[in-house]
Amino acid sequence: MFAGTQETNQRLFYKLLVDNVEELLPIVYTPVVGEACQKYGSIFKRPQGLFISLKEKGKILEVLKNWPEKSIQVIVVTDGERILGLGDLGCQGMGIPVGKLALYTALGGVRPSACLPITIDVGTNNEKLLNDEFYIGLRQKRATGQEYSELLHEFMTAVKQNYGEKVLIQFEDFANHNAFELLAKYGTTHLVFNDDIQGTASVVLAGVVAALKLIGGTLADHTFLFLGAGEAGTGIAELIALETSKQTKTPIEETRKKIWLVDSKGLIVSSRKHSLQHFKKPWAHEHEPVDTLLEAVKVIKPTVLVGSSGVGKTFTKEVIEALSSINEKPLILALSNPTSQSECTAEEAYQWSEGRAIFASGSPFDPIEYKGKVYYSGQANNAYIFPGFGLGLVISGAIRVHDDMLLAASEALAKLVTEENYEKGLIYPPFSDIRTISANIAAGVAAKAYELGLATRLPRPENLVKYAQSCMYSPVYRNYR
Structure with missing residues (x-):
């Protein structure tokens, strides 16, 4: 019911999530998202993201242009081959980009309209799904080798052509061999980030x-x-x-x-x-x-x-x-x-x-x-890192991800653990403070982007934490009286 609210009343969904983050995070993300992906075919009502399949090879730019929102800042993309610890779930892995982007908005304050979940359907090697009458993807074994890399290359080129240099593409739940290769291949030409790595x-x-x-x-x-x-x-x-x-x-x-x-x-x-x-x-x-x-x-x-x-x-x-x-x-x-x-x-x-x-x-x-x-x-x-990390890239207009930005994000998070947290044996701050945490991480990442000459939003704001907070989407209801 709560997840259904995302489609019917977006502001209410994010208001609930922001105000009750510790309680609702396990429902929007792990562990419930894993179960949702396993059952995705039988609970599917309408697509919440964009499915791009092998059949669209040669037309990916047209498919992207069909998405109603034109100003996209963050894309989370999967091919569903290694969903959490659950293995190959094919295009039922869409639950992951949808869940991750809900957290980009709720925890990192990236506007919901600027987020685009994408699943690339190249088939699945999961026999159970191939024989499931409710499976919503291509009923074929996974495409590999040249066919796979050509499709991904067309996708990466089309994204840059359609949304520009500063769109963040987050690779999610790709199998090991593809994940490392994609990050190495596109890390020098696109703004890419692999959350698993x-x-x-x-x-x-x-x-x-x-x-x-x-x-x-x-x-x-x-x-x-x-x-x-x-x-x-x-x-x-x-x-x-x-x-x-x-x-x-x-x-x-x-x-x-x-x-x-x-x-x-x-x-x-x-x-x-x-x-x-x-x-x-x-x-x-x-x-x-x-x-x-x-x-x-x-x-x-x-x-x-x-x-x-x-x-x-x-x-x-x-x-x-x-x-x-x-x-x-x-x-x-x-x-x-x-x-x-x-x-x-x-x-x-x-x-x-x-x-x-x-x-x-x-x-x-x-x-x-x-x-x-x-x-x-x-x-x-x-969820402690990627929403603030993405926000930091967005607010600085970064064009590449550098390892030093990851170190800056870690440093910012570690600094926020209080004596009170340590007394309880905790090594992370409470999730209830996540928007403040995200703003601090965003500031650390943005500062590093400016320092490395990778930021395009100039001049640099004086107070990056305040600037990050001012850029965050807040699901507030207007007061008409």
Whole structure:
């Protein structure tokens, strides 16, 4: 019913969402959005975004011109191949761009009319969907190779032609091989951002930087172990290495050495280099092979454990007990979404670490009582970063995304964690302050865009936080009396 309000009374929808963000965020986004995508065909009433299929090859510019709004600032696009931890949902993945853009408006203040959700339908390899009478997409196996890249290239060219240089194109839930390739290919010619790689990295780095107040030391003092070496895992690892490199003025090749990744075949080590995908190769360090996560915890002795595997229940009792025996205050980040795919629950993290863990997760968990004490867990949700990040690009008229902007976003978020939050064991500020958080992140990102000469909106406003707030859409009802 609430989601239906978005179509019938847009202002009311955003008013409700802005005023009750903590309560309604799980409904608009994870975990409910995952279920909505799984059932999208059977609950479909009318398209909320633009579907572009293989059949429109050669006519994509015409299709874009059919969208009624002409002034678009942010596009979120998916091809539905890797929706959350749920896999290939084909064009039923439209729920993700729609949900993300609702948050761009509610949390980042980007005007709803300036947001465009797009799903590129190139087929699906999900047999269940291909045989489902209610599936709304092309009933064929996924297009790959040249056919796929030509369609995407036509799309990227048409977007720039129709909306100009300053439209932000956010890639969402593409499979690993395409996600890295698209970001590398178009990062130098378009304003592009991949939330799975860059947004996740930025929000996790902010949490780690904030957590240093509780676990002690600097970034360079810590050893990181990741379970999962896909878009999220390698993206986070690279941004942590980049920030550590900037802080210590050491080459990034050196700072990567304190970050270890485990994939489905075990610890990523140099003897595996020949068989690794290109994005895993920088993490293949000198070490004898290690088969399991538990074994890796015992030999690497990490201070921070990060889960980005998309597989639930992988931080077992043995793993967390081993981590807790090494560290007084282990930092555990179970990032996979939705809740069913979380590497462990908040309750498991606190119980198995005897209440010593600092814990944050991708999906929300209620406060936990353990031995008479209440433990609150933070949510390392990309919704902290991408709405403010996008707003910062929009208000500065940025034409490219630079890694330093991601670092600026992390820094701005980490600074907003208060003493009161720390006392509760939280490493993120409460979502109830999200519009203030977004304005601060937008200001940090915009400042970096001006500093790097990537901003086109001149002259630079004096107070960027105030300017960001003044640009934010607010769903207020006019007073006629």
